[in-house]
Amino acid sequence: MIVGIPKEIKNNENRVAITPAGVAAFVQGGHTVRVENNAGMGSGFTNEDYTTVGAEIVATAADAWAADMVLKVKEPLPSEYGFFREDLILFTYLHLAPEPELTRALLEKKVIAIAYETIQLDSGALPLLMPMSEVAGRMSVQIGAQFLEKQYGGKGVLLGGVPGVPKGEVVVIGGGIVGTNAAKMALGLGANVTIIDVNADRLRQLDDLFQGRVQTLISNSFNIANAVKKADLLVGAVLIPGARAPRLVTEEMVQQMSPGSVIVDVAIDQGGSIETIDRITTHDNPTYEKHGVIHYAVANMPGAVARTSTLALTNVTIPYALQLANKGYAQAIRDNKPLAKGVNVIAGKVTYKAVADTHNLPYAPVEEVLLVKN
Numbered sequence: 001m002i003v004g005i006p007k008e009i010k011n012n013e014n015r016v017a018i019t020p021a022g023v024a025a026f027v028q029g030g031h032t033v034r035v036e037n038n039a040g041m042g043s044g045f046t047n048e049d050y051t052t053v054g055a056e057i058v059a060t061a062a063d064a065w066a067a068d069m070v071l072k073v074k075e076p077l078p079s080e081y082g083f084f085r086e087d088l089i090l091f092t093y094l095h096l097a098p099e100p101e102l103t104r105a106l107l108e109k110k111v112i113a114i115a116y117e118t119i120q121l122d123s124g125a126l127p128l129l130m131p132m133s134e135v136a137g138r139m140s141v142q143i144g145a146q147f148l149e150k151q152y153g154g155k156g157v158l159l160g161g162v163p164g165v166p167k168g169e170v171v172v173i174g175g176g177i178v179g180t181n182a183a184k185m186a187l188g189l190g191a192n193v194t195i196i197d198v199n200a201d202r203l204r205q206l207d208d209l210f211q212g213r214v215q216t217l218i219s220n221s222f223n224i225a226n227a228v229k230k231a232d233l234l235v236g237a238v239l240i241p242g243a244r245a246p247r248l249v250t251e252e253m254v255q256q257m258s259p260g261s262v263i264v265d266v267a268i269d270q271g272g273s274i275e276t277i278d279r280i281t282t283h284d285n286p287t288y289e290k291h292g293v294i295h296y297a298v299a300n301m302p303g304a305v306a307r308t309s310t311l312a313l314t315n316v317t318i319p320y321a322l323q324l325a326n327k328g329y330a331q332a333i334r335d336n337k338p339l340a341k342g343v344n345v346i347a348g349k350v351t352y353k354a355v356a357d358t359h360n361l362p363y364a365p366v367e368e369v370l371l372v373k374n
């Protein structure tokens with residue numbers, strides 16, 4: 001199989017979908033890997049690092065997309081839709097719920113679109129989202145701490161306080177991977193931390209994990225309103241896999257926050273969980289102010305710490321990509337239930353229910369589509 005690795009083109013997206021170690025594994029399996037010129041530079045991998053282990057360097061994005069399977073990091077942008085074609089295997093983050101146009105383009109061109117973020121183990125864990133959620137969760141607090149500083153427009157609160165002075169209040173909505181990692185960092189800085197989740201069992205686990213050092217609250221609008229009001233830093237970290245993020249924090253709640261507070265909505269890649277977040281921001285221009293509150297809504301946060309993120313991401317994506325290459329997509333999907341859950345679009349059908357429901361499109365189970373297709 002020919003595997004293509006285009007250079008990422010999203011604003012400040014420095015990650016790349018393969019490392020030299022990944023190339024070596026594909027080449028050992030008898031595959032050809034075409035890496036776009038300088039695709040790895042943002043993560044510290046030179047063209048030579050790739051050619052040494054057997055990759056071909058290709059000059060243009062079109063050359064990299066002319067492959068049987070394209071591995072990427074972020075969802076394709078409109079300028080890349082022209083590379084779609086029938087039976088191209090596209091393995092990447094897709095986040096289709098807030099992306100109707102991308103969904104339509106993948107359907108029309110009958111791409112086999114497999115989303116990292118919906119591959120799911122029987123335990124419910126999302127193994128290809130997890131490492132980037134660890135990164136973004138940790139980053140959310142360091143970013144929030146920075147924007148709380150006066151010179152960045154914040155209210156001038158040090159999250160850990162100092163003896164004799166109140167600590168900062170960090171409120172995290174969603175106690176999964178992002179939320180847990182945000183809480184770890186916030187506690188490490190010495191802040192007061194509240195975690196809100198809809199799943200009471202998850203709150204019990206968090207209470208054990210943090211040995212009572214965080215306040216846990218069940219998610220309802222009353223608890224959210226009270227917690228948001230006192231937050232210096234609010235982190236949005238909810239997820240319903242595949243679906244648009246629920247809007248849990250209303251504009252009225254944001255108006256109750258004190259001026260110079262900061263919101264970091266990590267869940268923006270699934271559409272965002274805060275009503276006043278009405279746009280995706282970029283690393284170049286990461287914040288805007290509304291009701292005196294700083295809003296941060298960057299959808300590719302890990303791109304800023306690309307070396308760490310590329311290594312962490314490819315550790316988990318490449319084993320699945322190798323199965324797709326070694327067995328062919330149909331057999332790989334049949335053999336691997338978690339991988340099958342990653343298939344969002346195939347043969348012009350939406351095969352992930354939450355995506356179909358969000359866009360009011362018919363849903364077709366992937367197993368049924370494969371039966372008809374092959």
Ligand SMILES: NC(=O)C1=CN([C@@H]2O[C@H](COP(=O)(O)OP(=O)(O)OC[C@H]3O[C@@H](n4cnc5c(N)ncnc54)[C@H](O)[C@@H]3O)[C@@H](O)[C@H]2O)C=CC1
Pocket residue numbers: 117129130132133134136173174175176177178179196197198199202219237238239240245246248265266267268269270298299300301302
């Ligand atoms: N902006 C960025 O660069 C990045 C964004 N993300 C995104 O962060 C979000 C969170 O990801 P993970 O932590 O990995 O997900 P997760 O599945 O580990 O955790 C989500 C949590 O939200 C909770 N939840 C669901 N509905 C809720 C509600 N109504 N109220 C309160 N809690 C609720 C769930 O019970 C779960 O504990 C996802 O949208 C993910 O794609 C992840 C990495 C990077």
Ligand SMILES: CC(=O)C(=O)O
Pocket residue numbers: 074093117129132133269299300301302303
């Ligand atoms: C999860 C995701 O969208 C990212 O790492 O950019």
